[in-house]
Amino acid sequence: MSLEPNSILETLNKIWREELDNESIVLNDSTTASDIEDWDSITNIQLVVATEKFYKIRFTAAEISGFKNVGEMVRCIKKKVG
Amino acid sequence: MLKFHHTGCLVKNIDEAIESYRGLFQPESIGEKIFIRSQEVYVCFIGIGAGIFIELVQPASETSVVRNMMKKGIAYYHKGYLVADIEASIKMLEEKNYKWLQTFRSEAFNNKQCAFLMSPVMHLIELIEMK
Numbered sequence: 001m002s003l004e005p006n007s008i009l010e011t012l013n014k015i016w017r018e019e020l021d022n023e024s025i026v027l028n029d030s031t032t033a034s035d036i037e038d039w040d041s042i043t044n045i046q047l048v049v050a051t052e053k054f055y056k057i058r059f060t061a062a063e064i065s066g067f068k069n070v071g072e073m074v075r076c077i078k079k080k081v082g
Numbered sequence: 083m084l085k086f087h088h089t090g091c092l093v094k095n096i097d098e099a100i101e102s103y104r105g106l107f108q109p110e111s112i113g114e115k116i117f118i119r120s121q122e123v124y125v126c127f128i129g130i131g132a133g134i135f136i137e138l139v140q141p142a143s144e145t146s147v148v149r150n151m152m153k154k155g156i157a158y159y160h161k162g163y164l165v166a167d168i169e170a171s172i173k174m175l176e177e178k179n180y181k182w183l184q185t186f187r188s189e190a191f192n193n194k195q196c197a198f199l200m201s202p203v204m205h206l207i208e209l210i211e212m213k
Binding site: 021038040041042043045046048049050052053058061064 | 147150151153154176179181182183184198200202204206
């Protein structure tokens with residue numbers, strides 16, 4: 001499993017597409033919920049749970065509420081796994 | 083400990099859904115239609131057994147958080163449990179890797195505290211504080 005930021009972003013992109021059932025999603029570091037249709041508070045937690053499962057990690061409540069964009073989540077994953 | 087109370091079911095038209103239950107159970111089993119401001123939904127509890135309910139839920143606005151689930155065709159979407167102490171229950175569930183989403187006061191339960199959490203297998207649950 002590659003832990004380069006671009007590789008993590010690519011993995012998240014696959015998770016987002018699957019969970020949101022939208023093949024047109026293209027994430028980048030600055031993507032936020034307001035950029036993606038149907039990314040609401042419930043979906044957000046589903047994305048977090050799916051990401052935790054894939055990387056076998058756990059985010060704290062403070063980390064989850066602190067993510068301002070996808071890039072911050074990528075950096076957090078790298079820190080936990082790398 | 084958790085005590086099962088209801089399962090939440092999304093409906094397009096709550097009045098129509100209520101009518102579909104009328105005559106199936108005792109008349110007093112059909113509750114009042116209540117607006118839950120924080121969730122932007124109308125709800126109605128239908129008693130289907132001793133202390134067991136179906137909660138009919140209709141989105142009341144385009145911005146209601148349940149609107150997306152309805153678009154995906156999801157009907158039954160959460161289970162509601164009574165708890166004695168909501169903060170202690172949230173803590174216990176977070177230790178089991180449930181993710182807290184929101185705590186709010188619900189007009190459906192005399193403004194008692196309620197909370198939504200997501201289980202590790204993505205089952206949405208609602209806690210309702212009894213005290």
